[in-house]
Amino acid sequence: MSEEKSLAGKTAVVTGAGRGVGRSIALYFARAGADLAICSRTLAELEAVKAEVEAEGVRCIIAAVDLANQEATQRFCADVMTEFKSIDVLVNNAGAELENGKIEESDPQNWWKTVEINVRGPYMVTRFLLEGLSEGAKIINVSSGMGKRAGNSNSAYHVSKAAMNMLTDALANELWPRRIDVNNLIPGPVATSMLNKDKPGDRRTTPEEVLERFADALPPGFPEWERLKHPDEVGELALYMATRPVGGPTGQSFSLARRPL
Template sequence: MPEQVPGGRQGPPAGEAVVPPARTALVTGASRGIGRAIAVGLARAGLDVAVLARDERRLAEVAGEIRGLGRRAVVLPADVADPEAVGAAVATAEAELGPVDLLVNNAGRIDAEVPLWEDDPDEWWSVVETNVRGPFLLARAVVPGMLARGGGRVVDLSSGAGTRDNADATAYNVSKTALLRIGGGLHEAGFARGLRAFEVAPGVVSTDMTRSMRAHSARTEWTDVADVVELVVVIARGGLDDLSGRYLRAGTDTAASLRFLASLGRLDDARRLRVRDWPR
């Protein structure tokens, strides 16, 4: 059983790696929306931040905001689905800021809100490439260094769409389900070596993407992006390491509620993607 530490929170079992708080982050899709808010929020929390997206002009604005908070920033214009561009971007980030010990995979797209048989095949696959190949390439480039240094943290911006069946936007839904498997795989393979992986659903934040969606056309209540930033900052500091490998949801979960759940000890398969057995 994990040993108890002051305050009732359970500490790591004997021999389990204790990963220090992150100092340097790489955030994808950081030119606007949730990614921009996370990048700036991490800088405000004391991290240096590499910002990656395709729009170099907007990235420069984000980097300027980060530097205005007294933190270092590096601009990485790149397509997350391009292996060479990703490799070069990570090398630049680590050359200028030092080792990346927090990766936030935020870059993502959505396909048309139509049933699968009406979707354009090339557009469908392009969405999967951005949403799945991108996080795969980033993790593949960053995680080996984390493991060599004794650990690090990976956060994927997932979605509730990855946990249930939906009638349309199937590429988006498939990609968000795949992220749960990517995060779970990182956890299983790397936890003992200090790797911590989290699937964070941002709820429904008001962004260019969500405001354009038919599914949210009548929505009047939105998740505050500050709730998303708070969870990522707490993860960066190591406050939710006991919940590595699980799905967390901003706007429903709070840092306090998640810490309480972690303090309960064994959570079995809670917040992990599993197939339900037949009713008995």
């Protein structure tokens, strides 16, 4: 990791930062010198990340927030603006996959809550922080290749990520006059505990343990040409995106996902 403080004097908000990809992004930003506001649904995980972030000599505020709840989301954003006054980088990372079966067998409540968290959540966080984004700020929406194609199951996630891609394009157009760049980050499969869905009690939850478990083959449903990434690879790409010069790429997708030749 670079020791360069490329985000010194900047402030960043990262949602879903309690573990996995969000945690890695938060730590990369902290090591680059950014003060942070982070949220997720689990306070204990946030407190652990806060300690790691503050060990880098930067400020960090935390809040346990369900991004499907408008009141809680708006309160978090108001607290962020009270603390930091302006925001230079916003990473909409929080997401959920609560209904991954076929539509005919799906639970309507879980199907819709997946869409709420994955689309309405980023919309609300962006909406409530928009006035406080600095000129030249960056918005990074963590999306998925699943938003670019339909599958034969898990429709809520496919639909929500397709909507996220369109939200990115709309924001890029709207915020062009303020020189705010809005881009998608597509990680592809990442070594997080979410891959242990077939074994809910599996204690192998660190990226290294998950990488070891799937060293020979990815879980069913992933293309054979894909590679499992460490969350830090996503953190590194997010930092690259956050430090592009003002007027850089906008309305684009930066991807770690592989594609067949």
